[in-house]
Amino acid sequence: MEIVLETKNLTKKFKNIIAVENLNLVVYKGDVFGFLGPNGAGKSTTIRMLTSLIYPDSGEVYLFNEQLKPNSKSVLRRVGAIVESPDFYLYLTAYKNLEILGRLYGITPAKNQIMEILEFVGLSNRWNSKVKTFSHGMKQRLGIAQALLHNPDLIILDEPTTGLDPQGMKEIRQLVLSLSKEKGKTIFISSHLLYEVELIANRMIIINKGKKIVEGYVKELLDRERTTYNFNLSNLEKAKDILISLNLEMNKDFRINGSELEISTQKISASQLNKIFVQNEIEVYSFYPKRSLEEFFLEIIQGQK
Amino acid sequence: MIFTLLSIELYKIFKKWRTYIGFLAFGVFIPILIYGVSQGGNHYQRILERNLGDQFLIVGNLLNGWYVAFITIQAMIIHIPFFISLVAGDLFAGEGTAGTYRMFLTRPISRELVVITKYLAGFIYTLVFLIFFALLSTLPSIYFLGTGDLIVPLEKIVVIPSSEIIWRFLIAYFSSFISMCVVVSLAALFSSLVNNSIGPIVGTMAVIVIFLIIGELPFELFEKISPYLFTKYMTVWLEAFDYPIDWSEIIKSLSILLAHILLFFSITLLSFRKKDILT
Helix, strand or coil, X not given: CCEEEEEXXXXXXXXXXXXXXXXXXXXXXXXXXXXXXXXXXXXXHHHHHHCCCCCCCEEEEEECCEECECCECHHHHHEEEECCCCCCCCCCEHHHHHHHHHXXXXXXXXXXXXXXXXXXXXXXXXXXXXHHHCCHHHHHHHHHHHHHCCCCCEEEEECCCCCCCHHHHHHHHHHHHHHHHCCCCEEXXXXXXXXXXXXXXXXXXXXXXXXXXXXXEHHHHHHHCCEEEEEEECCHHHHHHHHHHCCCCCHHHEEEECCEEEEEECCCCHHHHHHHHHHCCCCEXXXXXXXXXXXXXXXXXXXXX | CHHHHHHHHHHHHHCCHHXXXXXXXXXXXXXXXXXXXXXXXXXXXXXXXXXXXXCCCCCXXXXXXXXXXXXXXXXXXXXXXXXXXXXXXXXXXXXHHHCCHHHHCCCCCCHHHHHHHHHHHHHHHHHHHHHHHHHHHHHXXXXXXXXXXXXXECCCEEEECHHHHHHHHHHHHHHHHHHHHHHHHHHHHHHHHCCCCHHHHHHHHHHHHHHHHHHHCCCHHHHHHHHHCCHHHHHHHHHHXXXXXXXXXXXXXXXXXXXXXXXXXXXXXXXXXXXXXXX
C-alpha cells in the first residue's frame, strides 16, 4: 500500500512540557484515518507539525515519501488542511478568500472552479458575502472548500465538527465520506468525538499525553476486545437464570441494568443469545451492541492514568 | 510567486479600513490649514517681513503654498509615523489575531518570501501615502496661496529662492520615504513577534518618541547616546532646506537609516523563520 503520510519519532516540547513524544504513525492512500485523543493529548500540535506551522524538535514528517522541511515545502501542494477552526479574512467575500488562498498554491483558480467547490460545500448562494457575516458552520464548510480548491491528494481536518450543531456535524461527516468514496481522497481527521471517528474512519490512532497508545484498523481494534450487548427482554430474571444454567462461563459478565440485561461476551454472538432467549419463551424487545469506540477509548485512557 | 504574494498583501492592506485613517486625517487637516492660512496670515506675514525685510530681498508672498507645504512636512516627525505604524504594526500581527496564519502558512510558500513581501507591501503603502501627502500639501496650497520664495524658520532662517524649491522638496520627500521605511521596518519587526497589532503600534511610537526626547535633552550623557539613536537621522529631510545643502550629511543619514531597515528586516526574518504558529 502506498504511504501518504508518515511520522518518525516526532517530538515537540514547549519549555518543559512534552506535547508530542516519539510519535510514529502511518497513513495509507485511501484511508480515512481517525486521529483520536482527549483534549490536550497533542493532536493539534501534531497537525501543526504535519502542516509546517510549527517545527518538530526532533523526528521527521514524510508526505508522499518526501520529507517536510522548513525550506522544502513544495510537497504541501498535495495537501489541503484545516487546522483548528478555519479563520478567514473577514473583510473579504467567500469567493475572494478562496481566490487568494488558491493563488497561494501557485494556481489561479477559475471562477467556475471556485463556484463548483462552493456548490460542493453548499455555499454557492453566499459566494459574494463577506465572511464576517458567516456562521461558524458556514466557516467550517468554507474551510473544507479552501482545503479542496487545489484538488489535493491528502486532506487534513482538525476537529472539523467542533462547535457545530448535530445537523452541521452530520453534514460535515457526509462531506468527508463523499470526499473519500466519490473523490478517492485520503483523509486524516482528528477528533475527540469518538463516535464520529467510528462512523467514518477505517483506520485510527489514539494518542494521550503526546504518546501513541494504539494504532490500527477501527474494526480490528473494536473486535479485539469483548463486546457488550444490551438486551431489553420481557423477563430479565428468567433470562439471567437461563444464562447461569447454560454455564457459559460468563456468570460475572452479565448484570441487570434498569430494564435491560447487559451481557459482556467474547464467546457468543448476539444472534445466538437472541435465539436462546426466544427458545426459552422470553420476548426480545430489542438489543444493541454497547461495545463502541467510545468505551474502548475511555478504557485505554483510564488505563493510562 | 513573489508578485502573487505581493499583490495579495497589497490587496489585504488596501481592503482594510485602518489603511485610510492617515489619508482621511490629512485629507481633512491640510484643507483646513490652507483655509486658515489664507484667512488669517497677514499679521504673521507682517511680523516675518519686519524681521527679515532688512536682511533679505523677499520676492512674492511669504505665506505661500510652499510655506504651507513646509509646515505640513513637519508631520513626518510624529504624525505620519503613527499612521504608518497603524498599518505596518498589523502586517504580521493581524494574521495572528485573525488566525489566518493557519491558512496562509500551510501553503507551499517559504516564510522568507512571506517576510519579504510583507515588508515590500509596507514600503509600497508608505510610498503611496507619502505621494498622496506630498500632492495634497503642495498642489492645493499653491493653487490657493500662490508661489514665491520659501522661508525656513528653524535654527537659522533660510530663504530658498523659488527656482530651487521643487527639487529641494523632492529630496525632502525622498529622504522622508527612507525615514518612514525605518518606521515600517520597526513596526513590522514588533508585529512579527506578537499576535496583536496594538503592541507593535504602541511599541513603535514609544520607541520613536522616547528616542526623540533623549536625542534632544541637553545633557552630556544623552548627547553621547544621541548619535546611536536612529531617530537622530530620521529628520534628514530637513537637510534639504538648509543652505547650502550638506550632501555628506544627507548621504550619511540615509546610509544609517538603510542599515537600520536591513537590521530590523534581518531580525524579523530570523525570528519568523523559527516562529511556532500557535494562534
